[in-house]
Amino acid sequence: MTDLRERVARELLRTRQRSTVLTEAVDDGDLIRQHSPLMSPLVWDLAHIGNQEELWLVRDVGGRDPVRADIDHLYDAFKHARRDRPALPLLSPREARAYVATVRDKVFDVLERVPLEGNRLTEHAFAFGMIVQHEQQHDETMLATHQLRAGDPVLAAAPPPPSTVDVSGEVLVPGGPFTMGTSTEPWALDNERPAHLVDVPAFFIDRAPVTNAQYAAFLDETGAEPPLHWSRDPGGWLATAFGRTAPIVPDAPVVHVSFPEAKAYAEWAGRRLPTEAEWEKAARWDPATGRSRRYPWGDEDPEPHHANLGQRHLAPAPVGAYPAGASPLGVHQLIGDVWEWVDSDFTPYPGFAAFPYREYSEVFFGPDYKILRGGSFGTDAAACRGTFRNWDYPIRRQIFSGFRTARDRSPGELA
Numbered sequence: 001m002t003d004l005r006e007r008v009a010r011e012l013l014r015t016r017q018r019s020t021v022l023t024e025a026v027d028d029g030d031l032i033r034q035h036s037p038l039m040s041p042l043v044w045d046l047a048h049i050g051n052q053e054e055l056w057l058v059r060d061v062g063g064r065d066p067v068r069a070d071i072d073h074l075y076d077a078f079k080h081a082r083r084d085r086p087a088l089p090l091l092s093p094r095e096a097r098a099y100v101a102t103v104r105d106k107v108f109d110v111l112e113r114v115p116l117e118g119n120r121l122t123e124h125a126f127a128f129g130m131i132v133q134h135e136q137q138h139d140e141t142m143l144a145t146h147q148l149r150a151g152d153p154v155l156a157a158a159p160p161p162p163s164t165v166d167v168s169g170e171v172l173v174p175g176g177p178f179t180m181g182t183s184t185e186p187w188a189l190d191n192e193r194p195a196h197l198v199d200v201p202a203f204f205i206d207r208a209p210v211t212n213a214q215y216a217a218f219l220d221e222t223g224a225e226p227p228l229h230w231s232r233d234p235g236g237w238l239a240t241a242f243g244r245t246a247p248i249v250p251d252a253p254v255v256h257v258s259f260p261e262a263k264a265y266a267e268w269a270g271r272r273l274p275t276e277a278e279w280e281k282a283a284r285w286d287p288a289t290g291r292s293r294r295y296p297w298g299d300e301d302p303e304p305h306h307a308n309l310g311q312r313h314l315a316p317a318p319v320g321a322y323p324a325g326a327s328p329l330g331v332h333q334l335i336g337d338v339w340e341w342v343d344s345d346f347t348p349y350p351g352f353a354a355f356p357y358r359e360y361s362e363v364f365f366g367p368d369y370k371i372l373r374g375g376s377f378g379t380d381a382a383a384c385r386g387t388f389r390n391w392d393y394p395i396r397r398q399i400f401s402g403f404r405t406a407r408d409r410s411p412g413e414l415a
């Protein structure tokens, strides 16, 4: 096998291990149950992962016969809203596990034989990369379902690293054009493409995401609604995460806030949310070369010392915990920890072309969705890049969502 085939095989295996952890942590009753009307039963996510893998890699790329064409409609996310999925005649946990294993065996056979060139779907193993990212995205969704599940803790992980540097305050990002999006990242999805120049006027941006302590000060002064999973205790705010309730960690990024809540905080602080272009410029633009890099720290793939990704920890790390992941301008924790709401709708870049299908991104474009950037502690590195765009309804907060703030540079103001 070539290096690329080996890499794809490794990514598929690593990703399936995560799906297995998330679905074997609970019993069959918990797999079938709907833990929130916002979420699918975990057993739906599992079989849907297998069904998408079958559609794209077994049938389309591999040209093989269907494994279970009869269940396609049950696992088509466009046919059934999440709240309706528990009532469907879904595969049982045992059947779903057998189904995803059968599909995966065929996929490894396809991976050994199919030429990884000659058409856009197989070039650089794109379709395999898309399916890895799809499974990782559902793993993050399943992690959010675990967070909504009532009952004893079933997931465990080491605590995130402590803060080691002071990251208070803001940095000036100088005005001028930068390259947004990508035309070269092999596994980038259609909505991240193509690379294009955007002129961004000078602005200031927080060096770190807004913390629990900062958000608590806002709540105390305004009486605003606390984040999802917070509760009041005589001693202060508590947060429940994956079945464990503890006092909030003051210097960790606030998580589980909606877009309007993030915006209200920014206004209270005399600031605003960054736009999507501002966020990406802060994350990728290198003032020394004028080039946009893949990540804030450079072009290397994320390593554990760069960012809190991949469910290695079950919480955002305190701000200042990842100095090696900072951007050249000194903006920290743009990647990992919490998804960051930005004040931009989900719109296509100039020159956008739907690929490989309209339902991936194009049908979601418009003012109904707001963008989130940077990934969370529950996002895998395979599904997180400086160019990666996530989108959701502004009211959503069961996702691992936080934010940082920004402001315009006043006329005549220097850094």
Ligand SMILES: [Fe+2]
Binding pocket: 048, 052, 077, 134, 138
């Ligand atoms: Fe999906």
